[in-house]
Amino acid sequence: MATTLYVVIMSRGKWFVDVEGSSHGPYETRASAALEAKKLAEYMVSPTAPAEVIVPDEDGKFWVIWDSRESNAITKRALSARRKRAA
Secondary structure (H helix, E strand, O other): OOOEEEEEEEEOOEEEEEEOOEEEEEEOOHHHHHHHHHHHHHHHOEOOEOEEEEEEOOOOOEEEEEEHHHOOOOOOEEHHHHHHHHO
16 A cells, blocks of 8 residues: 655755645745645545655654554654564
């Protein structure tokens, strides 16, 4: 089952949310883009297609900050941790 990714990215000094090639934004801060990504993911989530919100930290490391499969609690984990667990 494919997971829909809501990825927060910076482009030209502004923050955007990328969803399967579709751009939402711009947003002034990473936090505001992350919040909007979470809202979009919650609104669009489907029981048959899980969703994750992925946000980079100050060092460029990406973190999963919301996962529809664990939507009753906000968690922050390294993107690489998800990959290892799924293997």
